[in-house]
Amino acid sequence: VVLESDLRAAVESEQFVLHYQPQIDLHTGKIVGAEALMRWQHPTRGLLLPGQFLQLAEESGLIIAMNTWALREACVQAVAWGQEGLSLRVGVNLTSLQFRKQDICQLIRQTLDDTGLPASGLELELTEGVLMQNAESAATKILELRGLGVRFAIDDFGTGYSSLSYLKSFPVHRLKIDRSFIRNLETSPGDAAIVRAITNLGHDLGLDVTAEGVETKEQLKTIRLEGCDEVQGFYFARPMPDDQLREFVRCWP
Ligand code: G
Ligand code: G
Ligand code: MN
Ligand code: NA
Numbered sequence: 001v002v003l004e005s006d007l008r009a010a011v012e013s014e015q016f017v018l019h020y021q022p023q024i025d026l027h028t029g030k031i032v033g034a035e036a037l038m039r040w041q042h043p044t045r046g047l048l049l050p051g052q053f054l055q056l057a058e059e060s061g062l063i064i065a066m067n068t069w070a071l072r073e074a075c076v077q078a079v080a081w082g083q084e085g086l087s088l089r090v091g092v093n094l095t096s097l098q099f100r101k102q103d104i105c106q107l108i109r110q111t112l113d114d115t116g117l118p119a120s121g122l123e124l125e126l127t128e129g130v131l132m133q134n135a136e137s138a139a140t141k142i143l144e145l146r147g148l149g150v151r152f153a154i155d156d157f158g159t160g161y162s163s164l165s166y167l168k169s170f171p172v173h174r175l176k177i178d179r180s181f182i183r184n185l186e187t188s189p190g191d192a193a194i195v196r197a198i199t200n201l202g203h204d205l206g207l208d209v210t211a212e213g214v215e216t217k218e219q220l221k222t223i224r225l226e227g228c229d230e231v232q233g234f235y236f237a238r239p240m241p242d243d244q245l246r247e248f249v250r251c252w253p
Helices: 004-012 054-060 062-083 096-100 104-115 128-133 135-148 189-204 217-226 242-251
Strands: 016-025 031-042 046-048 089-093 122-127 151-157 174-177 208-212 230-232
Touching (some): 062 096, 062 242, 089 151, 128 151
Antiparallel strands (some): 031 046
């Protein structure tokens, strides 16, 4: 288990790194973005995944400092990619605690200003849970940041406990179909029906739809058939350090 004191020390000595997973536009075949995913370079235990520290980070409130760092780091990277001729949007995950904070809009505005990233180069990923826990203020915050040009995705879509009616109130740009619906796509007609329903719903609401967790050629074929706009998954690439991402994008057909 990870200790809070370890995590606190990690925040102070900046032991976190971001890995990036490519996002591919199925209409053009181009890599259009990358999701930033946090890893903890632990001094003795090696590279830890969010599953090993995110809950503690949230409970201890350290997630705020961690995500403030991650947001800035991701924006800095996206600017660097742009300067190298790689035009990629960067996706950043936000947790409830942080999105609830009063000054989240100011933080994002400031981070964009400081790093010089155009707002349209940033896509914030929020889960249904984050939206519902902040229902009244979430829509206002999204509208304000949207006004700047920041994009929003609902992450892990379909796994939340919320009703669909909330979709009308949250002006997001994208639904990311949770990978649990992709996993058994080949054998489960039910999952295929859900993927189709989410994709149609998203499109009817004017949203882009991403399929997450695509691992096989058959899954890719199906999500293409269902009309998903973008794809992310191990079939194409795992999350990787930024230098590897650059290389990956350069070698992409
Ligand atoms: O990489 P994977 O194991 O990489 O990520 C697992 C989970 O951790 C995902 O649900 C993702 O949303 C979350 N996560 C990854 N990076 C971050 C981050 O920088 N901030 C927040 N809040 N969550 C993250
Ligand atoms: O919950 P969120 O979507 O933010 O986090 C993405 C998580 O999904 C990361 O942990 C990432 O490593 C993982 N992931 C991305 N692609 C795949 C995939 O094809 N298969 C599996 N099993 N996990 C994936
Ligand atoms: Mn995500
Ligand atoms: Na997800």
